[in-house]
Amino acid sequence: MRKFVQHSGVVVPLDRANVDTDMIIPKQFLKSIKRSGFGPNLFDEYRYLDEGEVGQDCSLRPLNTEFVLNQSRYKGCSILLARENFGCGSSREHAPWALDDFGVKVIIASSYAEIFYNNCLKNGLLPIVLQDEQLDKLFEEVAAEEGYQLNIDLKNQQIIKPGGEQLEFEIDGFRKHCLLHGLDDISLTLQYSEAIKSYEARREQEAPWLFEERR
Amino acid sequence: MAGKTLYDKLWDTHLVRQQEAGSGLIYIDLHLLHEVTSPQAFEGLRTAGRTPWRISGNLATPDHNVPTTLQERLTGVEGIADPVSRIQIETLDDNCSRFGIVEFKMNDPRQGIVHVVGPEQGATLPGMTVVCGDSHTSTHGAFGALAHGIGTSEVEHVLATQCLITNKMKNMLVRVDGRLSPGVTAKDVVLAIIGKIGTAGGTGYAIEFGGEVVRNLSMEGRMTICNMAIEAGARAGMVAVDQTTIDYVEGRPFAPGREHWQQAVESWERFVSDNDAVFDQRVILDGSAVIPQVTWGTSPEMVLPVDGNVPDPTEEPDATRRQSIEHALAYMGLSANQPITDILLDRVFIGSCTNARIEDLREAAAVVKGCKVASTVKQALVVPGSGLVKAQAEKEGLHMVFRDAGFEWREPGCSMCLAMNADKLGQGEHCASTSNRNFEGRQGFHGRTHLVSPLMAAAAAIEGHFVDVRTLMSQL
Ligand code: SF4
Numbered sequence: 001m002r003k004f005v006q007h008s009g010v011v012v013p014l015d016r017a018n019v020d021t022d023m024i025i026p027k028q029f030l031k032s033i034k035r036s037g038f039g040p041n042l043f044d045e046y047r048y049l050d051e052g053e054v055g056q057d058c059s060l061r062p063l064n065t066e067f068v069l070n071q072s073r074y075k076g077c078s079i080l081l082a083r084e085n086f087g088c089g090s091s092r093e094h095a096p097w098a099l100d101d102f103g104v105k106v107i108i109a110s111s112y113a114e115i116f117y118n119n120c121l122k123n124g125l126l127p128i129v130l131q132d133e134q135l136d137k138l139f140e141e142v143a144a145e146e147g148y149q150l151n152i153d154l155k156n157q158q159i160i161k162p163g164g165e166q167l168e169f170e171i172d173g174f175r176k177h178c179l180l181h182g183l184d185d186i187s188l189t190l191q192y193s194e195a196i197k198s199y200e201a202r203r204e205q206e207a208p209w210l211f212e213e214r215r
Numbered sequence: 216m217a218g219k220t221l222y223d224k225l226w227d228t229h230l231v232r233q234q235e236a237g238s239g240l241i242y243i244d245l246h247l248l249h250e251v252t253s254p255q256a257f258e259g260l261r262t263a264g265r266t267p268w269r270i271s272g273n274l275a276t277p278d279h280n281v282p283t284t285l286q287e288r289l290t291g292v293e294g295i296a297d298p299v300s301r302i303q304i305e306t307l308d309d310n311c312s313r314f315g316i317v318e319f320k321m322n323d324p325r326q327g328i329v330h331v332v333g334p335e336q337g338a339t340l341p342g343m344t345v346v347c348g349d350s351h352t353s354t355h356g357a358f359g360a361l362a363h364g365i366g367t368s369e370v371e372h373v374l375a376t377q378c379l380i381t382n383k384m385k386n387m388l389v390r391v392d393g394r395l396s397p398g399v400t401a402k403d404v405v406l407a408i409i410g411k412i413g414t415a416g417g418t419g420y421a422i423e424f425g426g427e428v429v430r431n432l433s434m435e436g437r438m439t440i441c442n443m444a445i446e447a448g449a450r451a452g453m454v455a456v457d458q459t460t461i462d463y464v465e466g467r468p469f470a471p472g473r474e475h476w477q478q479a480v481e482s483w484e485r486f487v488s489d490n491d492a493v494f495d496q497r498v499i500l501d502g503s504a505v506i507p508q509v510t511w512g513t514s515p516e517m518v519l520p521v522d523g524n525v526p527d528p529t530e531e532p533d534a535t536r537r538q539s540i541e542h543a544l545a546y547m548g549l550s551a552n553q554p555i556t557d558i559l560l561d562r563v564f565i566g567s568c569t570n571a572r573i574e575d576l577r578e579a580a581a582v583v584k585g586c587k588v589a590s591t592v593k594q595a596l597v598v599p600g601s602g603l604v605k606a607q608a609e610k611e612g613l614h615m616v617f618r619d620a621g622f623e624w625r626e627p628g629c630s631m632c633l634a635m636n637a638d639k640l641g642q643g644e645h646c647a648s649t650s651n652r653n654f655e656g657r658q659g660f661h662g663r664t665h666l667v668s669p670l671m672a673a674a675a676a677i678e679g680h681f682v683d684v685r686t687l688m689s690q691l
Contacts, residue, residue: 015538016538016539016542017535017536017539018414018415018514018539020514020652020654020655022633022652022654022655022656022657023654023655023656026656026660027633027634027635027657028635030251030279030635031251031280031297031299031300031302031303031635032299033254033255033258033302033303033306034255035255035258035367045655045656045660045661051660054299055299083535084415084535085414085415085418085448088414088415088448089350089652089654090349090350090364090652091252091348091349091350091364091365091366092251092252092366093252093255093348093366093367093368096366111415111418113415113418113448114418114419114448114450115350115363115364115365115366115450118365118366118369119366119367119368122366122368122369123368172236172237172238172382173235173236173237174234174235174236174237174238174380175236177236185368185372185380186263186265186371186372186375186376188380189240189372189375189376189378189380190375190376192231192232192240195231195232195240196231196240196242196268196376196377196378199231199242200242200269200377203242206482207342207479207482208475208478209340209471209472209475209478209479210244210340210343211271212271212471212472213271214271214274214317214338214469
């Protein structure tokens with residue numbers, strides 16, 4: 001996994017609650033068997049006025065100029081400001097893949113759907129939780145200043161505003177450790193192969209039917 | 216010491232190792248796979264030179280992309296018109312045969328929606344942990360199992376280690392008291408629960424559904440409720456094991472054989488919450504008061520009883536909520552205060568992992584029998600949840616009831632639930648759907664979904680607009 005230590009970038013505001021994974025990446029793009037290339041179709045039904053198809057050249061499609069991602073003041077944005085229950089809906093990891101491919105590395109919202117939250121962390125994306133009041137203020141500040149940037153410091157769990165003001169955020173210690181060092185979960189777990197094997201041996205005694213071959 | 220909840224017991228039984236920083240390494244008994252969320256996981260496994268930890272812990276079937284017309288199915292995978300869908304299904308076939316994973320291929324009679332297939336085969340058992348790269352894995356919790364969706368990186372992790380790293384959730388009890396009146400189903404109950412607690416109400420919790428209503432439901436009804444736990448924000452929903460659970464499992468192909476049956480039943484009976492178990496949160500609903508539900512908006516929590524009127528945003532004091540309502544009304548093409556029963560339908564979809572089991576089809580057929588789909592409805596589809604559901608329905612003659620009424624009778628798959636194949640809504644079309652998500656664009660670009668029970672979908676097909684199915688049933 002890619003490391004995440006620190007990140008600064010332009011903030012883009014998406015002022016909507018319950019942004020679901022169908023919005024983030026519509027299902028037709030889930031047909032890909034790859035992990036990359038989803039960026040042009042991030043928020044497809046909002047960014048473009050037509051219906052998106054797999055494998056199409058998106059540069060030729062009519063843009064919805066009202067949608068934030070198409071506004072020049074947010075060009076090059078990499079920090080997404082959102083509202084509660086962000087990423088609800090399906091388990092599709094294509095959602096964080098699409099955000100990442102587009103260039104979003106940090107999301108700030110008041111809450112997330114759990115599967116989405118986990119999926120971000122497994123891809124080196126940082127989902128930050130802030131209180132509603134803190135978010136309201138950020139939305140105001142982003143609206144007031146073109147090119148508004150934030151600096152995210154994972155080590156110290158801080159968001160640093162342009163004027164130097166700092167906001168603290170929480171993150172699970174294990175997840176933070178994995179992000180900071182870019183650790184791969186599978187190799188970590190395989191260090192405990194013996195524990196898994198002894199669990200299996202014990203369990204097979206208790207519940208032998210769980211270990212029968214299915215045919 | 217306080218007693219344990221069902222979820223606590225499932226967690227303790229499967230804990231391989233308590234990790235630093237609070238997370239646990241949990242053993243996975245059953246890993247279900249489908250074509251959409253697995254290719255990248257298999258690829259990751261191969262790139263790293265790894266192999267599956269325990270082949271027999273996996274079971275696969277294609278469902279999301281499969282065509283549902285007989286004509287397209289007859290020619291096999293090569294005959295799938297959409298080349299991108301075809302590649303995805305071929306990739307699943309290749310990966311499963313390469314590693315020796317049991318797969319019910321597209322034209323195997325046991326193929327179907329993964330959450331219908333697992334329980335139907337007896338692959339899903341009480342006391343298990345079940346995961347799948349699909350959020351509606353919560354369905355399997357109906358068996359007193361810990362079941363939830365995972366992302367593709369986690370699919371790869373489970374393939375490689377048969378374990379998952381996860382944090383323990385909090386416990387919520389949703390108790391539904393009383394008795395349901397005729398015409399009110401498990402779907403209405405779960406929609407009413409989501410209406411009450413909201414789509415984020417269960418975030419961070421494992422929900423146990425209990426109470427008289429849930430105890431009296433069949434396994435299929437319990438699956439419908441657990442299926443939509445995720446729509447209330449809870450990754451896992453579950454129902455305690457009882458005789459109904461055990462009777463359902465007995466004799467299924469992958470259920471324990473005679474040599475282990477008694478031992479298995481004894482071990483399953485403890486998968487109930489202790490009387491003195493402590494829940495972090497309790498929600499109580501009066502089941503007797505629930506009437507058929509219809510969603511009007513673009514989130515499952517935007518739901519009302521069929522006799523209700525669409526909300527008026529000007530009456531909503533909270534700004535974010537007001538904006539959501541305005542947005543949803545505009546997307547859905549509805550006006551404030553419009554009666555639900557005035558909503559005209561273009562299409563009707565009876566299917567999905569929520570409501571495409573045999574009881575769902577029987578209930579819908581009973582409403583449809585002898586009637587005709589309204590001439591204003593462009594298409595009414597019935598898509599059985601699996602090949603075996605389809606075969607059973609045909610044995611009972613249900614397919615003829617649907618066909619005679621003007622419904623199309625299709626081959627099993629996810630179909631119009633998420634419209635990855637050719638079954639989808641046109642722009643601006645309203646659909647009465649027995650599926651679980653009414654998100655924007657879910658059933659097709661700019662399509663408008665209303666979630667309902669199979670009974671309500673059947674009634675809507677006949678009338679061309681929403682109607683309280685209980686008024687039709689009283690005429691039967
Ligand atoms: S039927 Fe719908 S919700 Fe269920 S697994 Fe298929 S796409 Fe997902």
